[in-house]
Amino acid sequence: xxxxxxxxxxxxxxxxxxxEEILSLRPKGVLRDGGLLAGDQxxxxxxxxxxxxxxxxxxxxxxxxxxSLLLIVAxxxxxxxxxSDVDRLLLQxxxxxxxxxxxxxxxxxxxxxxxxxxxAPYRAAGYEVMETEAxxxxxxVALRAALPSGLSVLAGPSGVGKSSLLTALxxxxxxxxxxxxxxxxxxxxxxxxxLYEIGGGRLLADTPxxxxxxxxxxxxxxxxxxxxxxxxxxxxxxxxVHRAEPDCGVRAAVxxxxxxxxxxxxxxxxxxxxxxRPPQWH
Ligand SMILES: Nc1nc2c(ncn2[C@@H]2O[C@H](COP(=O)(O)OP(=O)(O)O)[C@@H](O)[C@H]2O)c(=O)[nH]1
Ligand SMILES: [Mg+2]
Ligand SMILES: [Zn+2]
Numbered sequence: 001x002x003x004x005x006x007x008x009x010x011x012x013x014x015x016x017x018x019x020e021e022i023l024s025l026r027p028k029g030v031l032r033d034g035g036l037l038a039g040d041q042x043x044x045x046x047x048x049x050x051x052x053x054x055x056x057x058x059x060x061x062x063x064x065x066x067x068s069l070l071l072i073v074a075x076x077x078x079x080x081x082x083x084s085d086v087d088r089l090l091l092q093x094x095x096x097x098x099x100x101x102x103x104x105x106x107x108x109x110x111x112x113x114x115x116x117x118x119x120a121p122y123r124a125a126g127y128e129v130m131e132t133e134a135x136x137x138x139x140x141v142a143l144r145a146a147l148p149s150g151l152s153v154l155a156g157p158s159g160v161g162k163s164s165l166l167t168a169l170x171x172x173x174x175x176x177x178x179x180x181x182x183x184x185x186x187x188x189x190x191x192x193x194x195l196y197e198i199g200g201g202r203l204l205a206d207t208p209x210x211x212x213x214x215x216x217x218x219x220x221x222x223x224x225x226x227x228x229x230x231x232x233x234x235x236x237x238x239x240x241v242h243r244a245e246p247d248c249g250v251r252a253a254v255x256x257x258x259x260x261x262x263x264x265x266x267x268x269x270x271x272x273x274x275x276x277r278p279p280q281w282h
Contacts, residue, residue, distance in 0.1 A: 001050075005203070006040040007195040017197070018044060025049050038193045038205060039065035039151050057096045059153065061214065062193045062207035068150035070100040071143075073160045076110035076118060082157075087266050088213040089155055090127070094226035095216035101146060102129040105161040107138065121260030125229040134164035144169055144198075151195065151203040158209025166206045170198045220274045224250075227267060229259050243268060 004018030009027075014036055016023045027036045027049045036042075041053035055065040070093045074081040086102065093100040102122055104115055119129040130146065132139035143165070154162040193207040216226070224230050224241055233249030235242065242250035242264075253259040 002044045004042055004044055006036060006038050006042060008038055009036050009192060014049060037063050037065040038195050057098060061210060062155060064153055064193045064205055066151055067098055067153050068148045069152040070098055071103050071152055071154050072100055073103045073105050073154055073156035073162050075106040075160045076114055078109060079157060079159050083262060084266050085213055088215060091226050092216050095218055102127055104129060104131045105134055105165060107131045107133045121263050124260060134161045134168045137168050140168045147202055149201050151205060153205040155207055163206055166196060166204060169204060170196055215270055215274060220271055223271055223274060
């Protein structure tokens with residue numbers, strides 16, 4: 001029996017790195033139907049994957065296991081970032097205690113003032129925001145230095161430059177601009193992530209883009225815990241959801257500009273969205 005890490009799941013086969021080799025293996029039994037994820041640590045016996053080591057964590061979308069860092073890629077133009085998409089991805093990461101960094105790519109398409117205005121609320125909340133221009137490799141050295149050992153995952157909508165960043169970081173030629181209808185329709189490729197080895201025992205996952213993003217499956221009372229900038233604020237009630245309660249420290253911080261107004265307003269919308277879910281989601 002040997003061990004390996006799943007680089008990619010494609011239909012009834014998985015590409016697995018095991019020692020010096022990359023193997024194409026068949027998952028066994030229950031692992032065959034969605035039971036195996038890119039990033040899984042597995043046991044191998046002959047041609048088969050026989051067992052998955054318990055996961056440290058698991059991202060739902062993109063589906064990847066054992067992630068060390070989420071890289072949320074956004075652009076101010078082509079396409080214009082939706083702050084609510086960024087927030088939703090940050091919440092997905094926070095819900096599983098996964099560190100996240102924002103990567104503002106295509107820095108050539110926005111002025112320094114526009115970039116600073118985008119980054120400010122996130123930096124104020126305690127997140128790291130890095131700026132890159134993948135096609136000219138600007139900011140790529142700093143980004144590479146920020147990658148921890150283990151698996152980092154590139155996430156974000158189609159067209160923001162995830163594959164371009166991967167190419168810049170690794171010299172691996174991935175298909176850039178690959179958002180064709182063919183790929184979207186592909187039964188196995190649509191949701192899949194692919195892991196690339198980038199040296200020093202580190203892995204980087206490129207993922208397809210997404211459209212609508214879900215909020216993490218948390219109770220409405222837990223949502224506030226996923227906002228770093230809401231912590232350590234003093235509210236009169238310990239179960240304050242920072243909406244209409246009296247003496248709310250979060251609302252006070254928003255009023256005097258210590259917490260970003262946009263982040264707070266989106267929080268209120270997300271809170272309503274969670275409260276409106278069918279009961280099984282609570
Ligand atoms: N101007 C500019 N274009 C970029 C940059 N990075 C990527 N692109 C272009 O954006 C398009 C989409 O890039 P791609 O890597 O396929 O995005 P993905 O869908 O997120 O993987 C391609 O035409 C890239 O050449 C950048 O930093 N600046
Ligand atoms: Mg891509
Ligand atoms: Zn409050």
